[in-house]
Amino acid sequence: MAAYIFSLLPPFFFIIFLIHKTFNKNTTKLPSGQMGLPWIGETIAFYRAQRNNQLFDTFFQPRINKHGKIFKTRLMGSPTVVVNGPTANKFFMSNEFKLVVSSWPTSSVELMGKNSIMEKQGDSHRCLRGIIASTLAPAALHAIVPRICTSIHKHLSKNWQHNKEISLHRSTKMITFTIVLECLFGIGVEQETMFGVFEKVLEGVLAAPIDFPGTKFWRAKRARGEIEKVLVGEVRRKREAMEGGREGEDGMLLSTLVAALIRGEITEEEVVDNVVLLVFAAHDTTSYAITMTFKMLVNHPDCYSLLLKEHEDIARNKRPGEVLMFEDVKKMEYTWHVARETMRLCPPIFGSFRKAITDIEFEGYMIPKGWKVLWTTYGTHYDEECFADPMSFNPSRFADPIQAYSFIPFGGGPRLCAGYQLAKLIILVFVHYVATQYNWSLVYPNESIVMDPLPFPSKGMPIKISPKSVISSSTAS
Known part of the structure; x- marks a missing residue:
């Protein structure tokens, strides 16, 4: 009898195994x-x-x-x-x-x-994000609004004031690039040259990683090397100034990163890699959001009328030559609705x-x-x-x-874009100055959008511009 029972055990367990396997297959599947x-x-x-x-x-x-x-x-x-x-x-x-x-x-x-925040995991990510976020939080950005205003005013005076047509996408890329480099990092290198080098790097970020002469990745790596040399020099100069008690007011985010470097919390490589990442993250996606916002306003004049009234009301409460303050930006509620709806329909990523x-x-x-x-x-x-x-x-x-x-459009969770609030400020302030100082129209109303690797207007979105007869907006001194 015992032998008979033991002879039945293998088939019994096999049946149980099949039932278990079938149950799991039915409840958890690809x-x-x-x-x-x-x-x-x-x-x-x-x-x-x-x-x-x-x-x-x-x-x-x-x-x-x-x-x-x-x-x-x-x-x-x-x-x-x-x-x-x-x-x-x-x-x-x-x-x-x-x-x-x-x-x-x-x-x-x-x-x-490899040392940028996008590659960090767990505690190292939380540490680095905390350092960066302390500078890019809304409370910390209050003081940067006037400097953003000044940068935008200078850009418009130089590139818009005496032209009848400009490339909106290139213009917004240049101004966001300038704001990030000068206002956040206090780096006053030759903007046009450095901008061109960063653009070469961007061309290779999603290319096949083939480091062979002539490939996009090969060109991008060499451009990245040029940027790194400049940034290493800037970081070391900033460190020397801070350790010698000679720190200026420029470059609040670079100061924060270098202070963490001095305390031994991060390395020089982490400082440089995160400056590179933040310049790209802040300027390229933000410029696309601004560009598409203007396209949407042209195509929806009723929305533009509401937006323009909002900015004219703000401008009327400013004295001649007085820049915007953070409290002024907080009043741009409808403009932010427009920008968010634009990013919903035309997400930068x-x-x-x-x-x-x-x-x-x-x-x-x-x-x-x-x-x-x-x-x-x-x-x-x-x-x-x-x-x-x-x-x-x-x-x-x-x-x-x-x-x-x-x-x-900015992700979510622990990896929510650290520059979200900065992007919001740049978008709102730029729209304010253009809406109150210029009329504009699209040269190609049906211009297509392509990606390589990020979305951009195929022709650069040229616009015809003309100064408004009465400048109702505040201007930066």
């Missing part, structure tokens, strides 16, 4: 989707859609329609799960360092810097990649350890469940509170 060709996956289709600024229409939307808001694919050699919607955004963004970590392409890491550091169960699906997770701005910003009539331009939708993690 999302549906197509993995495409080996290694390449759907990368070619992704890049083609990105280049034509059609990521939502030709890549994300068809797959969402077919597979739902969560689907699998293979991009740039990695199996990837694409997630959309505020629930997914909150889950993955708030679980940074716990379930997922930032995962940037090799070329981006090489050019932005399409999303961001993360890597699963453990097996993740989310909404009945399994995301295996080592897979990439891609959250997208489009998949949330264009979702009817988040925004009624999502393809229409309606700034007033932001007059009421919106659902958390439904508006994500």
